[in-house]
Amino acid sequence: MAEITVEQVFQMAGALGLEVDEGRARVIASRLSGVIEGLGEIGEDMLTRAEPAHEFSVEPEMGSVTDGE
Amino acid sequence: MANDGLHLLTIAELGGLIRSGRLSALELTRAYLERIERLNPTLGGYITVMGESALDEARRAESEIAGGSYRGALHGVPLAVKDIIYTRGVLTSAGSRALSDHRPNYDSTIVERLRGSGATLLGKLNLSEFAMGGTIEHPYGTPRNPWNLDRSAGGSSSGSAVAVAGGLCAGALGSDTGGSIRGPSAFCGIVGLRPTYGRVTRHGAVPMSWSLDTVGPMTRTVEDCAIVLSAIAGRDERDPSSSAEPVPDYLAALRDGARGARIGLAREMIEYEGLDDEVRSSVTSAVDQLAELGAEVGDVGLPISAHSGAAFLATADVDAAAFHMERLRTAPDLYDWNTRARLETAALTPSVVYLRGQRARALIRDELMGALGDYDAVAMPTAPTLAPPIAQSTGSPGGYYQGRRDLGRRRYTSPAALAGLPAISVPCGFSERGLPIGLQIIGRPFAEARLLAIAHAYEQSGGWHTRRAGFEG
Numbered sequence: 001m002a003e004i005t006v007e008q009v010f011q012m013a014g015a016l017g018l019e020v021d022e023g024r025a026r027v028i029a030s031r032l033s034g035v036i037e038g039l040g041e042i043g044e045d046m047l048t049r050a051e052p053a054h055e056f057s058v059e060p061e062m063g064s065v066t067d068g069e
Numbered sequence: 070m071a072n073d074g075l076h077l078l079t080i081a082e083l084g085g086l087i088r089s090g091r092l093s094a095l096e097l098t099r100a101y102l103e104r105i106e107r108l109n110p111t112l113g114g115y116i117t118v119m120g121e122s123a124l125d126e127a128r129r130a131e132s133e134i135a136g137g138s139y140r141g142a143l144h145g146v147p148l149a150v151k152d153i154i155y156t157r158g159v160l161t162s163a164g165s166r167a168l169s170d171h172r173p174n175y176d177s178t179i180v181e182r183l184r185g186s187g188a189t190l191l192g193k194l195n196l197s198e199f200a201m202g203g204t205i206e207h208p209y210g211t212p213r214n215p216w217n218l219d220r221s222a223g224g225s226s227s228g229s230a231v232a233v234a235g236g237l238c239a240g241a242l243g244s245d246t247g248g249s250i251r252g253p254s255a256f257c258g259i260v261g262l263r264p265t266y267g268r269v270t271r272h273g274a275v276p277m278s279w280s281l282d283t284v285g286p287m288t289r290t291v292e293d294c295a296i297v298l299s300a301i302a303g304r305d306e307r308d309p310s311s312s313a314e315p316v317p318d319y320l321a322a323l324r325d326g327a328r329g330a331r332i333g334l335a336r337e338m339i340e341y342e343g344l345d346d347e348v349r350s351s352v353t354s355a356v357d358q359l360a361e362l363g364a365e366v367g368d369v370g371l372p373i374s375a376h377s378g379a380a381f382l383a384t385a386d387v388d389a390a391a392f393h394m395e396r397l398r399t400a401p402d403l404y405d406w407n408t409r410a411r412l413e414t415a416a417l418t419p420s421v422v423y424l425r426g427q428r429a430r431a432l433i434r435d436e437l438m439g440a441l442g443d444y445d446a447v448a449m450p451t452a453p454t455l456a457p458p459i460a461q462s463t464g465s466p467g468g469y470y471q472g473r474r475d476l477g478r479r480r481y482t483s484p485a486a487l488a489g490l491p492a493i494s495v496p497c498g499f500s501e502r503g504l505p506i507g508l509q510i511i512g513r514p515f516a517e518a519r520l521l522a523i524a525h526a527y528e529q530s531g532g533w534h535t536r537r538a539g540f541e542g
Binding site for chain 1: 373376378379380382383397398401406410411413414416417418422424425427428429430431432434475476
């Protein structure tokens with residue numbers, strides 16, 4: 001996925017009704033790009049193969065951590 | 070009994086003295102309140118001190134015990150709780166100006182359980198704003214590490230760690246969404262346990278992330294941790310995520326020790342280039358020590374978990390943004406600069422990125438559960454660094470909570486959180502400059518008893534828990 005730019009931050013913040021100034025927009029763009037980059041380091045093949053974890057619960061027996069319904 | 074050294078005693082020791090009548094619960098509470106009054110302005114551990122009600126509770130405890138109604142190891146023992154935990158009629162600020170007049174009209178289940186066990190509640194403890202970490206300006210005072218007052222106590226359960234390490238309470242509760250119990254415990258040289266998700270009720274706790282939040286004990290010893298966990302664990306009808314899994318006898322389990330336990334040292338966490346040399350050395354020595362105690366030690370690969378920081382932020386912070394969205398729009402100036410920037414970052418996270426975080430979470434969980442199929446526990450450092458200077462530990466650009474450095478530190482505490490697994494941090498040494506170092510041990514779902522047994526065996530052999538912070542000069 002591509003980096004998030006400061007302009008995109010302003011656009012998205014405006015759509016959500018959030019007031020963001022230039023300084024914070026730069027930090028937000030950098031942090032958001034960092035998250036995207038960090039997830040990308042896991043590897044596209046693995047990520048697209050995995051079923052997303054939705055509702056989360058933990059069962060006591062090994063191997064029975066469950067997602068969702 | 071002389072009051073001078075009461076704050077040095079463990080919960081187990083205090084309980085024994087109180088039960089036998091050699092220590093007055095009321096005198097003990099008075100001694101702690103005197104220390105809080107004298108030292109809290111320096112340490113910044115407490116937001117609210119509940120002096121009057123604490124003395125009432127101590128009087129009641131003393132009277133009950135004298136009358137033969139002893140409730141157990143916490144009866145008459147002074148504890149304190151992180152200020153996200155609801156207390157009826159008492160400020161519950163979550164460390165934020167946004168909740169500066171928030172006085173709940175009910176107690177959280179956890180507070181009910183602590184009081185039910187006879188504990189005395191000394192007050193509400195400082196934290197990073199809304200339990201998120203990286204707060205720049207703490208509106209209720211900056212928590213300072215008792216081992217070095219210029220150093221951070223970590224986050225977000227900073228006040229809990231400061232109060233326990235500084236002898237301002239006998240034990241405390243913190244909360245851990247992505248490391249908020251374990252990190253401060255490591256930085257402040259105490260024991261902190263993140264329970265399995267659902268092991269301890271979250272009812273009446275200000276949320277950060279619904280699928281990650283846990284509440285757990287922070288104490289000076291593993292035995293004390295077992296005592297407090299016994300009091301708060303178990304199903305709560307008021308928290309649908311809490312588990313009905315039976316609560317074992319955690320204290321009895323301590324006798325199991327580490328012999329025969331299979332422990333895998335996480336390779337990627339030890340080889341990480343950002344890991345402080347003194348931390349690496351202390352943690353590997355600790356694992357060697359566990360082998361000497363009879364554990365079967367090997368190494369385990371966690372290549373996906375090494376990238377868990379981004380998955381954590383994409384999950385937990387987006388949950389938090391959903392909780393804060395309305396206030397972010399209408400009163401954003403009430404937030405600390407960094408909390409606000411972090412919440413806004415999360416609010417602007419594209420849904421596709423959030424879903425990629427959930428995919429990553431599933432992979433990390435499977436990887437960790439796979440490792441725990443081969444091993445009883447996985448060991449790694451709790452934090453890659455020593456406690457940073459307070460100025461560097463804030464979320465201001467370039468600080469400890471920024472960029473690659475932030476993702477680097479998160480790789481240590483995010484995996485267990487994302488997988489919902491229990492994890493304990495136990496002191497495993499000190500740097501040359503006298504800063505504490507923590508060993509983290511992660512276990513299978515609901516295997517807190519096993520973790521406590523391993524950690525207890527290590528603690529008793531290492532003796533690090535007997536050191537005391539010298540901030541009083």
